[in-house]
Amino acid sequence: MIRPIFSKPSIILFLVALMGSCIAAHAQTAPYQATRTAAEAIEGKVIEWRHHLHANPELSNREFETAKYVANHLRELGLEVRTGVAHTGVIGVLKGNKPGGVIALRADMDGLPVTEIVDLPYASKAKAQYRGAEVGVMHACGHDTHVAMLMGAAEILSQRKDEIQGTIVFLFQPAEEGAPEGEEGGASMMVREGALKDYGVEAAFGIHINSQTPVGQVNYKPGGALAASNRFTITVKGKQAHGSAPWAGIDPITAAAQIIQGLQMIIARQTQLTKEAAVISIGKIEGGVRENIIPNEVTMIGTIRTLDTEMKKEIFHRIEQTATNIAASSGAEAIVNIEPGNPVTYNDPAITRELMPTVVATAGEDNVNLVRPITGAEDFAFYAQEVPSLFLFLGGMDPEMNRAEAPGHHTPNFRVDDRGMKLGVQLYTNIALDYLNNKARK
Numbered sequence: 001m002i003r004p005i006f007s008k009p010s011i012i013l014f015l016v017a018l019m020g021s022c023i024a025a026h027a028q029t030a031p032y033q034a035t036r037t038a039a040e041a042i043e044g045k046v047i048e049w050r051h052h053l054h055a056n057p058e059l060s061n062r063e064f065e066t067a068k069y070v071a072n073h074l075r076e077l078g079l080e081v082r083t084g085v086a087h088t089g090v091i092g093v094l095k096g097n098k099p100g101g102v103i104a105l106r107a108d109m110d111g112l113p114v115t116e117i118v119d120l121p122y123a124s125k126a127k128a129q130y131r132g133a134e135v136g137v138m139h140a141c142g143h144d145t146h147v148a149m150l151m152g153a154a155e156i157l158s159q160r161k162d163e164i165q166g167t168i169v170f171l172f173q174p175a176e177e178g179a180p181e182g183e184e185g186g187a188s189m190m191v192r193e194g195a196l197k198d199y200g201v202e203a204a205f206g207i208h209i210n211s212q213t214p215v216g217q218v219n220y221k222p223g224g225a226l227a228a229s230n231r232f233t234i235t236v237k238g239k240q241a242h243g244s245a246p247w248a249g250i251d252p253i254t255a256a257a258q259i260i261q262g263l264q265m266i267i268a269r270q271t272q273l274t275k276e277a278a279v280i281s282i283g284k285i286e287g288g289v290r291e292n293i294i295p296n297e298v299t300m301i302g303t304i305r306t307l308d309t310e311m312k313k314e315i316f317h318r319i320e321q322t323a324t325n326i327a328a329s330s331g332a333e334a335i336v337n338i339e340p341g342n343p344v345t346y347n348d349p350a351i352t353r354e355l356m357p358t359v360v361a362t363a364g365e366d367n368v369n370l371v372r373p374i375t376g377a378e379d380f381a382f383y384a385q386e387v388p389s390l391f392l393f394l395g396g397m398d399p400e401m402n403r404a405e406a407p408g409h410h411t412p413n414f415r416v417d418d419r420g421m422k423l424g425v426q427l428y429t430n431i432a433l434d435y436l437n438n439k440a441r442k
C-alpha cells in the first residue's frame, strides 16, 4: 500500500470547497450519521448472511441457491427483482421517491474450487464437480462478503426512498472468477443481457474486500486500477531435422527461446513504464519429443497484463511484430493469437474525484489510501467499459494480524474479518445517495 503524498490535502481542499460553510457541512454529515447508525443496527444480520453464504458457496455459473437467497431478500424489501440474468444473476431495482439518475451497485456471488482449511464454525464443507473431478468449494475471494454487504445496503436504501433522487440498480453477478469451460458468464454477459442498458444505468460502483488490508481501510486508484488480462498463444513453425544436423531443418526451439527474450524486450525497452506498468509472462512452452529430434513446431502460452488501453494496443502490436520477425530471421514462422480477455478496470477520474469526499467522509480521512494498481484482473472492467465507474478495495484483515502473514486470496486458509463489512455497507449506501443527489443538484 502506498500512502498518498498529494492526495489527502487535495481531498481536504475539495471537501472544504464543496461544503462552503459550517452549516452546509453539518447538513452534509447528517446523512452519513444516519447511514452509520443504520449499518450498525443491521451489522448482526449482515454477518449472519455472510456466514450462511460462506458455509454454502457455489461455483461460477452454479450460484443457484445464492441467487434464491438474494432474490428473496430483495423481494422482501419491495424491490423489483429480475432473476436468471447471465445464468444465475439477480438484479434488484429500487426507485427513489424523486426522479433523477440511475446508478448500479455490483456484488459478485461465486466461490472457487478450493478446499477450505480455516477453523471457523461457518467454514465450508461444500463439494462440487469441477472439470470431471470432485473438489471442495470455498468463498476464497470474499465474494460472500460482497453479497452480504450489498444486501445490507439494499436494506438501508429501501428504507430511505425519500432521500433517493433517482434509481439504484443492484447487480448480483455470477461467475466473476470465470465461467466453466465452454460456457459464457460473468460481467460481460450481464452487460450483454441488459444489466446496464435496460435500466439506463449511467455510472457503476463496486467494492472488493481485501484480506491483506486492515479492517476500516479503503484503497483506491484513479485510472487503471486492475489490469486488462489477455491470454495469448504463439506457435513457432520450423522444419523437423535430426538433432545432429540442425542445418538440415529450421529449429523452432531456438527461435522460441529468442522470441521469449524478445517479448521481455517489449516491456523493458519499448514500453513507457513511467505511465503504467505492463507484464508479459509465458506460462507454458511445449515442443519436441526427444533429445535428438529437432521438432517441427513449438507452442507457447502466456498472459499479457496492461493498465492502459492505448498501451495494451501497442503491446499487442509489438508482440505480433517481435514474434513474427524473430521467427522469420531463422526461416521459421510464428503465428500469434491474442485472445479477448478482461479489459482494464478503469476508475473514471471525474467520478473518482466527485465521490472521493463521500468515501473520505464515510471511512475517515486517515483510512483512505491512494494505492498502486494491481496487475490482477477483475471483470467489473466490463461495466467500467460501458459507463463511468469506481471500484474500491476494502480492508478485511483483522487489524491485530500481521499483513505479511495474512493469507492471500484464492488460498485454502483465506479469511476475512466480519468487522470489515460495516464500512462496505456504508460505502455502497453513501455513494449511491451522493452520486444521485449530486447529479440532481447539477
Ligand SMILES: [Zn+2]
Residues within 6 Å of the ligand: 140, 141, 177, 409, 410
Ligand atoms: Zn478472485
Ligand SMILES: [Zn+2]
Residues within 6 Å of the ligand: 141, 142, 143, 176, 208
Ligand atoms: Zn474476487
